[in-house]
Amino acid sequence: MLDGGTPAAPGLGKALLDWYRRCQRPLPWRGERDPYRILLAEVLLQQTRVAQAIPYYRRFLERFPTLEALGRAPLEEVLRVWQGCGYYARARNLHRLAQQTRTLPSTYAGLRKLPGLGPYTAAAVASIAFGEAVAAVDGNVRRVLSRLYAWEDPPPKRLQQLAQGLLEGALGWASPGEWNQALMELGATLCTPRRPACPRCPVERFCRGKGEHDRYPLPKSRRQKPLELTALVLRGPAGVYLEPRPEGALGGLWGVPMAEGPEGLEQLLRRFGLKEARLVGGLRHDFTHRRLQVWVYQAPWEGGEDPKKRPLSRLDQKILALLGAT
DNA sequence: AACTCGGGGAC
DNA sequence: GTCCCAGAGTT
Structure with a gap:
């Protein structure tokens, strides 16, 4: 309960819970009991x-209503439903999970x-679906607690202890799942990163970081590295040539042939035995830590397939849209 | 501890 | 343009 001399202020828990019960956003997974659906929501989030996440949640459940249905489906179909949502390892892991277990563990x-x-x-999932008293610490909770205790960069371990102490202190009037969600809801709707709505905050009077929200937590800077890519769209009567992306980035998805660097075009031409390709345009695409400049070339081809039948990343969708080849 | 992994919305 | 989101896995 105590953590470096930061006890939970009396009254904080009740104030937060009252607010949460009154003001929570109506979300598709609120009040959900099915552990599978709760798990899906958490992974999507x-x-x-x-x-x-909401449209993906609905679409995913429509196609895979149960863990069993998900486990029976081919991975490629799972990825097709997930396409555009990013972090595709989530879909691969979820599919693997469904093949491993028919019933989710309850702890x-x-x-x-x-x-x-x-x-x-x-x-x-343990707290929301099964009522286990374990604190769920996400980015929201990290920010809320950092501000509540005026702690610029709380270490993850301390943060977990602090959140656990608060949860246990709140067990008298809140279920673990409700408490966790209340803390996250506060961070998502009022205690936001940029301009927190402190006047509307139910726990403002307990907040030691009030008025200095930009210090808590300290922002971590990350820089994007520029990367130049060449994409080659081979167009035929039946569509475009697609190939599976290599393992790792965008693994499991399909896309048009691409190569890195200034030699990219030559590599691609050599690979497909072509003499030339026509430059159709360029586009930019950002990943979390990369800034891509993509040059898109086009050349005639004999085969090809319908891109709608394959799971594609947003990047490949952009490339195909550039030529109207969708 | 430091990287890597998508995409998008708010500002 | 920047930041960061109901993070996890790997090195």
């Missing part, structure tokens, strides 16, 4: 905003062993 320890379930997601 990994590094993904609620608004973006944090059991869930934690499953592919794609890290500390946060295992805790979220």
Whole structure:
């Protein structure tokens, strides 16, 4: 409960819970009991905003209503439903999980062993679906606690202890799942990164970082490295030539042939026995840590297939859209 | 501990 | 343009 001399202020828990029960956003997975659906929501929400996750949540459940249905489906079909959502390892892990287990474990320890379930997601599912008293610490909770205790860069371990102490202190009037979600909801709707709505915050009077939200937590800078790519769209009567992306980045998805660097075009031409290709245009695409400049070339081809039948990344969709080849 | 992995929305 | 989102896995 105590962590470096930062006890939970009395009254904080109740204030937060009252607010949460009144003001929570109506989301498709609110009140959900099916552990599979709760798990799906949590995985979709990994590094993904609620608004973006919702349509995928609905579509995914429509196509794979149960863990069994997911396990029976081919990976490529799972990825096709996931396409455009990013972080495709989530879909691969979820599919692998569904093939491993028909029934989800009901404890944090059991869930934690499953592919794609890290500390946060295992805790979220354990608490929300099974009522286990374990704190789920995500980016929201990290920010809320950092501000609440005016702690610029709280170490992950301390943060977990702090959140666990708060949760246990709140057990008298909140279920573990409800408490975890209340803390996250606060971070997602009021205690936001840029301009927090402190006047509307139910726990403002407990907040030691109030008025200095930009210090808590300290922003971590990350820089993007520029990368130049050449893409070759081979167009034939039946569509375009597609190939599976190599393992690693975008693994499991398909796309048009691409090569890195200034020699990219020559490599591609050599690879397909072509003399020339026509430059159709360029586009930019950002990954979290990369800034891509893509030069798109086009050449005639004999074969090809319908791109709609393959799972494609947003990057490849952009490339194909550039030529109207979708 | 430091990288890598998507995509998009808010500002 | 920048930041970061209901993070996890690998090195």
